Amino acid sequence: MQRTLSKTTVRIIPGFSITxxxxxxxxSIIVLIPLFCLFIYSTELSLANWIKLVTGKQFLIAxxxxxxxxxxxxxxxxxxxxxxxxxxxxxxxLGRKIIDTCIDMPFALPTAVAGIALTAIxxxxxxxxxxxxxxxxxxxxxxxxxLLFVTLPFVVRTLQPVIEDLPHELEEAAKIxxxxxxxxxxxxxxxxxxxxxxxxxxxxxxxxxxxxGSVVFIAGNIPFKTEILPLLIVSKLDQYAYEAASxxxxxxxxxxxxxxxxxxxIQRRLNRAIVKVR
Numbered sequence: 400m401q402r403t404l405s406k407t408t409v410r411i412i413p414g415f416s417i418t419x420x421x422x423x424x425x426x427s428i429i430v431l432i433p434l435f436c437l438f439i440y441s442t443e444l445s446l447a448n449w450i451k452l453v454t455g456k457q458f459l460i461a462x463x464x465x466x467x468x469x470x471x472x473x474x475x476x477x478x479x480x481x482x483x484x485x486x487x488x489x490x491x492x493l494g495r496k497i498i499d500t501c502i503d504m505p506f507a508l509p510t511a512v513a514g515i516a517l518t519a520i521x522x523x524x525x526x527x528x529x530x531x532x533x534x535x536x537x538x539x540x541x542x543x544x545x546l547l548f549v550t551l552p553f554v555v556r557t558l559q560p561v562i563e564d565l566p567h568e569l570e571e572a573a574k575i576x577x578x579x580x581x582x583x584x585x586x587x588x589x590x591x592x593x594x595x596x597x598x599x600x601x602x603x604x605x606x607x608x609x610x611x612g613s614v615v616f617i618a619g620n621i622p623f624k625t626e627i628l629p630l631l632i633v634s635k636l637d638q639y640a641y642e643a644a645s646x647x648x649x650x651x652x653x654x655x656x657x658x659x660x661x662x663x664x665i666q667r668r669l670n671r672a673i674v675k676v677r
Contacts, residue, residue: 434652437645437648437649437652438649440641440642440645441642441645441646441648441649443642443645444642444643444645444646448642448643449646452643452646452647453646453650456623457622457623457626457631458631458647458650460623460624460626461626461627461628461630461631462628462650462654464539464542464625464626464627465607465608465627465628465629466608466654467539468539468542468543468546468607468627469546469604469607469608469610470604470607471543471546472543472546472547472550472603472607473546473550473600473603473604473607474600475543475547476547476550476551476553476554476600476603477554477596477599477600477603479547479551479554480551480553480554480555480557480558480599480603481554481558481592481596483498483502483551483555484554484555484558484559484562485558485562487499487502487555487559488559488562488563489562502551502552502555502556503552503556505548505549505550505551505552506552509612510549510610510611510612510613511612511613511615511616513545513548513549513612513613514545514612514613514614514615514616514617515616517536517541517544517545517548517613517616517617518536518541518616518617521535521536521541521544521617522535522536523536536617536619537617537618537619537621537625538625539625541617541618541625542614542617542618542625542627544617545610545613545614545617545618546607546610546613546614548613549606549607549610549613550602550603550604550606550607550610551603553599553602553603553606554596554599554600554602554603555599556599557595557596557598557599557602558592558595558596558599560595561591561592561595562592565588565591565592569587570583570587570588573586573587593669594666594669594670597662597665597666597669598662598666600662601658601659601662601663601666604658604662605655605658605659608628608651608654608655608658609629609651609655610629611629611630611633614627614629614630615629615630615633618630620634622634628647628650628651629651631647632644632647632648632651635647
């Protein structure tokens with residue numbers, strides 16, 4: 400009976416050759432060819448100028464600031480996003496749908512609008528900024544806040560379906576067997592959500608490195624202080640240094656690729672470990 404069903408199975412999507420050809424063509428036109436052209440254009444910069452650019456103080460400070468703020472916002476949102484996803488899935492309360500909708504606002508709202516709003520709120524004379532003794536806008540703190548706003552949905556929307564699929568019976572069984580809430584989370588819930596959690600963190604981190612629209616206003620673009628890599632690229636374009644801007648873009652591309660590749664390797668190993676345990 401099983402052999403008969405396998406032979407008569409109807410594939411809704413066309414065969415492997417057609418789908419693979421379409422996939423490769425699409426990804427080449429949309430992703431690979433533009434990136435390859437960017438790489439070719441950056442080769443117009445001499446090797447000496449390449450080395451001078453990537454070892455310069457301005458580039459290194461911008462790189463450090465981009466990685467630090469992106470990592471900080473991704474780590475914070477990894478925990479905040481988990482709490483949001485858990486509350487939305489596991490609890491029913493008045494206004495839950497509104498909160499669930501608001502999480503997607505960074506996706507729909509233009510990032511420049513978000514940057515203007517955050518700058519107006521957290522500036523020294525803003526309604527929130529004036530409540531703090533420390534300066535928020537035009538500092539790395541303000542950049543981190545902007546990235547927190549932009550990257551939160553990546554974590555929440557990645558974790559939400561996984562938490563929805565978690566069977567409540569496992570938690571109830573652990574409670575009956577005498578497990579504490581902490582033990583239940585560490586040994587039952589965490590292994591199930593860890594791959595998705597890591598994916599959400601990776602997406603938030605990658606988005607934070609390349610974010611521009613929401614950061615450009617609240618950062619202030621102060622050289623050697625609040626100038627991140629995307630802002631440095633725009634500065635080079637304003638100076639008509641297109642080769643230098645392309646070179647910085649290639650550096651960002653390489654860094655993002657390495658980070659995503661490492662995270663994907665870790666995620667695959669976690670998935671294999673979970674499958675072996677099961």
